[in-house]
Amino acid sequence: AYTMYPAYRKKNDKVNSFAERMQGCFQFSMNGKAPAADSEVLNALTAYAYWLSTGAPVGQALPGRGFDEPMPPKGGYDIARGAKVYTAQCAICHGAKGEGKKVGATQVFPPLWGKDSYNWGAGMHRINTAAGFIQHNMPLGKGETLSDQEAWDVAAFVNSHERPQDPRLLNHDIEATRKKFHEGDGVNLYGVVVDGVLLGQGVQ
Template identity: 60%
Template sequence: MPKGEFGDMVRLGKQVFTETGKYAPKYVGNKLNCVNCHLDAGRLANSAPLWAAWGKYPAYRGKNKMVNTMEERIQGCFTYSMNGSAPPADSQELKALMSYAYWLAEGAPTGVDLPGRGYPKLDEPENKPDYQRGEQVFVNNCALCHGDKGEGRKQNGKVVFPSLWGDDSFNWGAGMHRVNTAAAFIHANMPLGKGGSLTEQQAWDVAYYVNSHERPQDPRFKENVKTTKEAYHQHQCNYGEKIGKSVLGKR
């Protein structure tokens, strides 16, 4: 890492990225860390690495229908994936994350879709994603690390594997609540260290299963679930859908 004050900021950025609740507690509302969705401290290809994202911003995002800077993109992660609040642009935490991302991307071209950016998109599944099949994939491949009820695992009070649903997980506005996004991430990266070992159908099924459980409300919620679904959830997700006896998002 660099020396001097810039190096100090880069190191802080890595700490915020890998232990977000510890180093940015004011802005985190669950038990997740940035590294849970961007593996290997934001460096792993096909796991939405920071070095590949840096050169593609500013960019228009359909999610909020505006051009977003990299700072705004990270702020959105805190609002949705961390179920918290956006760090101000002049905050030490956001400056540190920006410094870390910049350092990781040094030498990379701008405006180019670098190989390994984001999560590799999957083709639509041959069979419609299924809850029961997904549950079996989860039991056989995921529960060991993430718990039988998706609650994650702790060691000496520290989270070592994240919650996949419930109060300690991402909210209904996070990108990972989309079944197609979760399936792409899972297929490329899960089980941890064994990315690509699940079939694409298994990835679709287990993504559907994981996102068929309750989680914190979408911060954009307005009036009721139906209205919120119509405004913000016209994509591949289970928000507002009846799974079992409950309509998701009504908790």
């Protein structure tokens, strides 16, 4: 990824440096506070990424960057069907309630929803994005075993649960935030009512 930056990102509507891109990972995917661009942490990560990119062409996406998304199923995704896939394939590592697994204080499998998961601004909250990642990588050690339908269904199930608020929330207004940041940003359930509950309220 190092050689692909600086690059424009729709998420924050500006050209991002590599450090800014990593700050976004801390803020959204990890639901944390981003280290300063000149911090020891980001300097170390940038140096490592620079070293990894030795010999890579600048501005050219290389094989293995990102994941192909499975085609949307003809009948659409089904959250209830996804719950069955989750129970059979995912719960053993990620917990029956999406809480993840710890060994002592160490998180060994990440939470997928709830207060400790990625937030509503993370790329993984998009069902299509999650479906691609899941199909290529999950269950652990058995990637490429779920069908397109199963990947979409389980991604929809995971992302039909509440999670931390989108840090870009506009004036405590979910609808305004959906219109500005989520409409047209893949398939997602932010600001959508599912089973009588408005998603996007966030958890802490």
